[in-house]
Amino acid sequence: MHNPNLTTVETDVVIIGAGASGLFCAMTAGKRGRKVLVLDHANKAGKKILMSGGGRCNFTNYDIENRHYLSQNPHFCKSALSRYLNWDFIGLVNQHGIAYQEKDNGQLFCENSANDILQMLLNECEQNHVKISLKTQINQITAQADNQGFHITTDKMTVTCQSLVIATGGLSIPTMGATGFGYQVAEQFGHTIVPTSAGLVPFTFTDKLGEAFKTLAGTSLDIIAFNDKASFALPILFTHRGLSGPACLQLSNYWQMGEPIFINLFAQQNMADFLLKHKKSHPKQLIRTVIHNNFDLPKKLVNTLQNFIFDKFSDIELANIKDETLQNIGKTLNAWQLKPSGTEGYRTAEITRGGVDTSHISSKTMQSQLQPNLYFIGEVLDVTGWLGGYNFQWAWASGFVAGEVV
Template identity: 45%
Template sequence: MEKFDMAVIGAGAAGMMCAAVAGQAGRRVVLLDHAAKIGEKIRISGGGRCNFTNLHAAPAHYLSENPHFCRSALARYTPRDFIGLLESYRVGWHEKHRGQLFCDVSSESVIHVLKAECDAGRVSWRHPVRVHDIARGGAQARFTLSTDAGAIAADALVIATGGLPVPKIGASDFALALARAWDIPVVAPRAALVPLTFSVAEWAPFAELAGVSIEVGIQTGAGRERGAFVEDLLLTHRGLSGPGVLQISSYWTAPAPIDIDLLPGRDAGAELLAAKSTSRRQLATLLADWLPARLAGVWADVAGVPRDARLADLPDRTLRALGQALNGWRLHPAGTEGWRKAEVMRGGVDTRALSSSTMEAKSCPGLYFIGEAVDVTGWLGGYNFQWAWASGVAAARAASRQAV
């Protein structure tokens, strides 16, 4: 049986970061993963350029049933820390939109850095290998892992196996199943950062508009669970996608509606009335100045106003109602595209069962959960990778101190 100070299960963003930091602190670390290719979620993110962090990452950008949990880890490992790591390897990067940072060349650069950091810490790799069973309280160490590569003993065990999205790249419920088996509470998982779908009847007028994109204001929920964004929306054959919809999906729960402002920052009713007094234009022609042309025509149809109707011929009440609808398009999603299209998982191991400073399970000394496996879900735009780096570092530093 091989003996290590720490075993990390899951060679993704959080797992590699954790293993590297612990290894470089002098701990003997083994990193295990069931996949032949490690870091696949890093590889496919950001269109192949990895949106590796966000300059503005702060606790307000994360959702959890325990909303203050993420503060400690995020404060102790910041976006600037990860930028510094990339720059030490001369990895070029650029800001694309609202603090979102991407690699100049390829997401492979991030994987290379993490692998190199693990090698600098003399981390032992075991992949592809499956962990069949984990026993607690052995004679040699706190944990004994039964794997395809033989038995492994470790004093600290870090679970970094991620969540359920994108099953085609090897997503699994390993972390959730282990937590439940060891009586550690789990917040029910659901797909997040995911397109929304609608009933055939509700979406029939808009199905032909697949591919149309527009910046909108979009919101749903209430109180702490209220989300409101101004982002691009994309119409699809089955419903809505695009950054704005992905953001709001993390806040949406059935049967709540979502509200969309097609003209954010503008009073559509007032502008329609003003145009009526100065123009002989047709309604559809005017709407095409404000909306994508295809959407403008369908919007007139849905509103029950003939496309060739002139503004001057329409009653003020009709224009006010149309304006209200443009600023407050209310829809009732039927569901989401599910794990197949989700970018992250909402829910996970209940953070109230973990230490916010160390990520260690309160009921099981030496056991840590990090990254997406934990009930901490970031906004779209690099926030979830920053949580992976920060939580991985927090666990590594804590476990390393305990081993001294």
């Protein structure tokens, strides 16, 4: 419905979403002299940037390769990532005098606060005359006749533009205002959505295992978490609800409901061989004693392993356990099969898996192949990065390549 009381604004580019990819696209298009308007329903730009990386914003990684991304089309992300590099963004950060530090595995964080990155993006937008309209609800989007752009009705104004960019993000962290709006726009113009689910998210356990993990809450150790699709040698964290920490968050991107995951708590040691060796050298010892004396594991965790893996043999000396049995116990200790009841869901997920199917999107410009002058960038697309700054790098790169052409 056209409300005659609303002012009409004409602009070159409208970007819906004032997050990482939207702001980056806006400043890039602004640098080309394009007249840009960013619309967002939130009361503040870049809310997820501010909370990311524990408030320090893990803004990119020294090691960016397409293998760090999941998508139904694993090649889709290559073009944008090769045209706007992590080094380009690091250069921008340096130019703005933002102090940063490297943490594990090439991850780069702000030394002070994520607000440094947000202010940098907002300053760049301001310098390039980008207008940002917050607390703005979008009621309707229609394509104008002869593909001459779009007409957008909001609760504050009506806008006509030549190019429309959807940078609305995914469904993760709804308390930050995440919605499925971008997917609705995609479907309106004929795009299909790869089914979405929570990614980079802790696993939950509701059974006896969950009870055991509760008693271990707060314990963190280096392990290998794996399944038949991926493997991560990183820290794990036991929580009141199950398992978290980088190893589990990474693995969650490769997990589907109902599937098992495997945990190797003894990454440096073949436990089958280890137990057999100890049977010869310390025949009178118990399995738990051997583990306790040789590995730096909390006593509670050793007890949990005993309860779930070698309960029948808890008080039997090594000498009285068959070699084959010890080998099987050892193999299980190196690949403890666990079946999560689920994940903590979008509430705590750092990213949304799935999204707008990339098969009808240009990988070079992010333009829709079904609707001229319509673009999709960032997390709304079916491109999901690993933990460690990869999703931000995708936001910058996809925002950049669209910003160069809108």
